Amino acid sequence: MSQPHPLTATAGRSKGQVADLHFMDARSKLLDLAAFLDRLERATGPEDHRVRGLRAALPLLLAAGDDRVAKILHLWSDPSSAPIEKADTKSASGVWPGIQ
Amino acid sequence: MRYIEPHGHMVSRTTDDYQAMAMAGCAAICEPAFWAGFDRKSADGFYDYFCQLTQHEPKRAAKFGLPHYCWLCINPKESEDMALAQDVLSLIPQFINSPTVLGIGEIGLNKNTRNEMKVLEQHIELAVKYDQLILVHTPHLEDKRKGTRLIMQVLKSHAKVRPERVIIDHVEEHTIAEVLDAGFWAGITLYPESKATPTRAVDMLENYAAQRVWLNSACDWGVSDPVAVPKAVVEMRRRGHTAKAIDSLVYGNPVRFLSQSPNFKDPQALLS
Numbered sequence: 514m515s516q517p518h519p520l521t522a523t524a525g526r527s528k529g530q531v532a533d534l535h536f537m538d539a540r541s542k543l544l545d546l547a548a549f550l551d552r553l554e555r556a557t558g559p560e561d562h563r564v565r566g567l568r569a570a571l572p573l574l575l576a577a578g579d580d581r582v583a584k585i586l587h588l589w590s591d592p593s594s595a596p597i598e599k600a601d602t603k604s605a606s607g608v609w610p611g612i613q
Numbered sequence: 614m615r616y617i618e619p620h621g622h623m624v625s626r627t628t629d630d631y632q633a634m635a636m637a638g639c640a641a642i643c644e645p646a647f648w649a650g651f652d653r654k655s656a657d658g659f660y661d662y663f664c665q666l667t668q669h670e671p672k673r674a675a676k677f678g679l680p681h682y683c684w685l686c687i688n689p690k691e692s693e694d695m696a697l698a699q700d701v702l703s704l705i706p707q708f709i710n711s712p713t714v715l716g717i718g719e720i721g722l723n724k725n726t727r728n729e730m731k732v733l734e735q736h737i738e739l740a741v742k743y744d745q746l747i748l749v750h751t752p753h754l755e756d757k758r759k760g761t762r763l764i765m766q767v768l769k770s771h772a773k774v775r776p777e778r779v780i781i782d783h784v785e786e787h788t789i790a791e792v793l794d795a796g797f798w799a800g801i802t803l804y805p806e807s808k809a810t811p812t813r814a815v816d817m818l819e820n821y822a823a824q825r826v827w828l829n830s831a832c833d834w835g836v837s838d839p840v841a842v843p844k845a846v847v848e849m850r851r852r853g854h855t856a857k858a859i860d861s862l863v864y865g866n867p868v869r870f871l872s873q874s875p876n877f878k879d880p881q882a883l884l885s
Contacts, residue, residue, distance in 0.1 A: 591725075597727070605753040
């Protein structure tokens with residue numbers, strides 16, 4: 514396995530220092546996410562797989578560990594392993610369409 | 614500050630972008646062949662594109678004091694058309710000896726189809742035959758993990774591919790460890806919406822600041838930022854990383870990988 518190689522500055526960083534650097538940015542993004550969910554609430558029609566994926570990821574934010582980003586990206590990934598016969602689009606949506 | 618932009622699609626950018634990059638400390642730019650945002654209809658379009666990459670764009674970059682290098686291929690987004698792909702692959706050898714060509718790239722997968730896999734294998738054969746470096750594009754979003762694994766299977770199954778001469782680009786938190794563990798170089802792409810932000814990139818660097826990682830903007834015709842790498846440098850400074858560590862990442866690492874091509878010249882050496 515790849516061994517982490519923390520850069521020198523990482524070792525002595527306190528939670529307070531991290532909050533000083535990044536709290537306002539995280540606060541802003543959390544409020545944007547809340548506003549997005551409110552906007553969806555006011556919209557009509559069924560929810561699509563992208564929003565299902567987003568909702569499925571929310572509990573991971575409160576789980577323990579320091580690998581939340583990786584866990585969310587794994588959750589949204591196509592779980593299959595074989596090449597597909599042919600693509601019907603060039604683009605990706607952000608969440609595997611089969612997600613429950 | 615000095616840095617290398619190892620992945621920028623400058624044919625899609627303005628001279629203002631060249632100016633901004635030069636002012637931010639960019640010392641050289643490397644441009645992989647890319648999808649134009651629409652499907653080209655014939656190999657003639659690629660012939661012109663390869664001329665643009667090897668002849669015209671280096672002159673445009675030189676006006677800003679920037680050495681310009683390129684990579685050649687048909688992008689996986691256009692690999693579904695096997696006939697077109699064969700025609701384009703047959704064009705590449707006549708450009709491969711151009712003095713600014715670094716290798717074959719950005720090859721890889723887009724939607725992880727069988728045809729994309731076949732064209733990927735043919736590109737790898739071409740790189741091996743002409744002893745070229747390889748730059749790999751990994752798929753977007755939900756297709757990335759599967760595509761990265763398929764690409765690595767193909768690369769690892771070829772006896773003549775040396776992982777240290779391959780960079781697998783656009784890694785994220787769920788793919789970086791597998792790429793590094795397999796011995797390849799890893800590229801982290803800084804995008805405003807997809808791929809990685811500067812803050813996430815620096816998190817990854819702090820966790821996997823291995824000797825085989827580079828940062829790039831992959832700026833192109835879409836939502837992207839040609840000075841994303843300097844913004845990641847600012848983030849590293851904010852966190853207290855030393856000038857030496859930063860220089861090693863954004864200048865030293867690209868130079869170490871790219872210098873495996875005889876065509877790449879360390880920009881610092883060119884100045885002295």
